[in-house]
Amino acid sequence: MAKTDVLTLGILGMLAEQPLHGYQIRKRLGSELGPFRALSYGSLYPALKRMVGAGLIHAVGEDDAAGTGSRRSRIAYALTDAGRARLEQELASAGANSYDDDSFDLRFSLFGQTDSATRLRILEGRRMRLSERIEELQEMRRRQRERADAYTAELHRHGLERVEREVEWLDQLIENERSATRGENGPAASAGDN
Amino acid sequence: MAKTDVLTLGILGMLAEQPLHGYQIRKRLGSELGPFRALSYGSLYPALKRMVGAGLIHAVGEDDAAGTGSRRSRIAYALTDAGRARLEQELASAGANSYDDDSFDLRFSLFGQTDSATRLRILEGRRMRLSERIEELQEMRRRQRERADAYTAELHRHGLERVEREVEWLDQLIENERSATRGENGPAASAGDN
DNA sequence: TTCGTCATGTAATGGGTTACATGATTAC
DNA sequence: GTAATCATGTAACCCATTACATGACGAA
Numbered sequence: 039m040a041k042t043d044v045l046t047l048g049i050l051g052m053l054a055e056q057p058l059h060g061y062q063i064r065k066r067l068g069s070e071l072g073p074f075r076a077l078s079y080g081s082l083y084p085a086l087k088r089m090v091g092a093g094l095i096h097a098v099g100e101d102d103a104a105g106t107g108s109r110r111s112r113i114a115y116a117l118t119d120a121g122r123a124r125l126e127q128e129l130a131s132a133g134a135n136s137y138d139d140d141s142f143d144l145r146f147s148l149f150g151q152t153d154s155a156t157r158l159r160i161l162e163g164r165r166m167r168l169s170e171r172i173e174e175l176q177e178m179r180r181r182q183r184e185r186a187d188a189y190t191a192e193l194h195r196h197g198l199e200r201v202e203r204e205v206e207w208l209d210q211l212i213e214n215e216r217s218a219t220r221g222e223n224g225p226a227a228s229a230g231d232n
Numbered sequence: 233m234a235k236t237d238v239l240t241l242g243i244l245g246m247l248a249e250q251p252l253h254g255y256q257i258r259k260r261l262g263s264e265l266g267p268f269r270a271l272s273y274g275s276l277y278p279a280l281k282r283m284v285g286a287g288l289i290h291a292v293g294e295d296d297a298a299g300t301g302s303r304r305s306r307i308a309y310a311l312t313d314a315g316r317a318r319l320e321q322e323l324a325s326a327g328a329n330s331y332d333d334d335s336f337d338l339r340f341s342l343f344g345q346t347d348s349a350t351r352l353r354i355l356e357g358r359r360m361r362l363s364e365r366i367e368e369l370q371e372m373r374r375r376q377r378e379r380a381d382a383y384t385a386e387l388h389r390h391g392l393e394r395v396e397r398e399v400e401w402l403d404q405l406i407e408n409e410r411s412a413t414r415g416e417n418g419p420a421a422s423a424g425d426n
Numbered sequence: 427t428t429c430g431t432c433a434t435g436t437a438a439t440g441g442g443t444t445a446c447a448t449g450a451t452t453a454c
Numbered sequence: 455g456t457a458a459t460c461a462t463g464t465a466a467c468c469c470a471t472t473a474c475a476t477g478a479c480g481a482a
Contacts, residue, residue, distance in 0.1 A: 083435055182263060192405075307461090450461075452459080
């Protein structure tokens with residue numbers, strides 16, 4: 039059971055929509071999918087090679103994939119059948135591995151390609167993870183009420199508050215997802231639209 | 233000008249108070265100082281060695297440093313003069329390097345060892361950094377209002393909100409710090425004490 | 427023709443983790 | 455005596471970044 043790292047999954051998810059070449063993938067990963075702020079080419083291109091080697095993607099000819107003009111020196115990649123299968127399997131599985139910050143953000147941004155049951159599973163798993171984290175943080179604060187100086191304490195207080203907010207956000211999403219069992223709409227622009 | 237990484241600075245800050253041995257350092261870094269959730273020994277011990285080599289810390293004898301009973305096989309470390317000097321220099325400088333998540337958290341948790349002017353400088357630098365980040369995120373949202381599906385959009389909305397909250401937090405801290413020019417108190421337990 | 431951007435790639439390096447190996451001390 | 459925890463350390467590895475190297479294309 040080959041494990042799929044975040045980068046691989048991100049590329050898979052990106053290519054599900056349409057074939058893209060490396061440069062485009064990087065730009066979109068940076069602005070669209072969760073945890074890839076500024077992925078370097080030093081990671082991306084080797085990853086693409088690995089994935090070709092693993093049979094998940096393949097280079098498509100110079101069909102000007104999703105492009106405007108025509109250029110020579112670029113290589114567009116598309117999912118193979120194996121790649122598509124892997125993506126689907128990965129989206130459906132959503133094991134305990136999918137609940138840390140990066141994995142969750144990525145999977146969340148891939149929600150459009152999933153069914154409601156999976157979405158709920160992931161949201162609840164993430165919620166569980168954060169609840170554990172909250173307990174940890176509270177325990178931490180309790181154990182060092184004495185020693186900690188005011189700044190350290192404030193940092194902890196704030197960290198805890200942040201995670202609690204995150205849980206509230208998840209609760210809203212979960213509720214939305216539940217009430218949308220019938221009627222296929224999105225996450226319904228939560229609370230304040232800023 | 234030897235650059236001081238977060239780990240080195242964290243250890244320096246930790247040992248400023250009292251000598252500690254590796255095992256203790258790890259436990260405290262994990263629960264007290266900002267960004268060291270579960271530092272591995274595979275990082276810690278080599279770091280201690282490096283720091284001894286660099287003359288920043290030195291092993292103190294079996295004085296049972298800050299311990300309860302007496303044990304043999306452990307090595308407590310204390311700051312050398314050079315180490316203390318480096319820590320002070322580092323705390324006072326607070327360059328552009330100190331405003332990303334980890335650096336900021338670390339420096340914040342070391343605020344107790346700093347003067348108000350430095351604290352303000354760091355808080356404002358961090359604020360600046362986050363403002364830039366907000367602009368980036370807004371720009372991102374603007375540019376892809378069309379393409380993005382609802383989930384991606386919600387992720388971005390939420391990410392933006394989180395950073396904006398962070399800025400509000402900083403604003404409060406900055407205000408507190410300013411109004412405390414006279415009267416040496418801590419961060420004055422902001423808003424809700426949960 | 428030259429500059430900016432598009433586009434791909436490799437090598438060196440960095441900063442961490444996991445797994446491994448070892449042994450002392452304490453509590454039962 | 456034996457299990458849990460304290461305590462230190464090394465080696466292998468992972469995964470990313472930075473720096474480097476190359477070159478095509480479009481616009482001025």
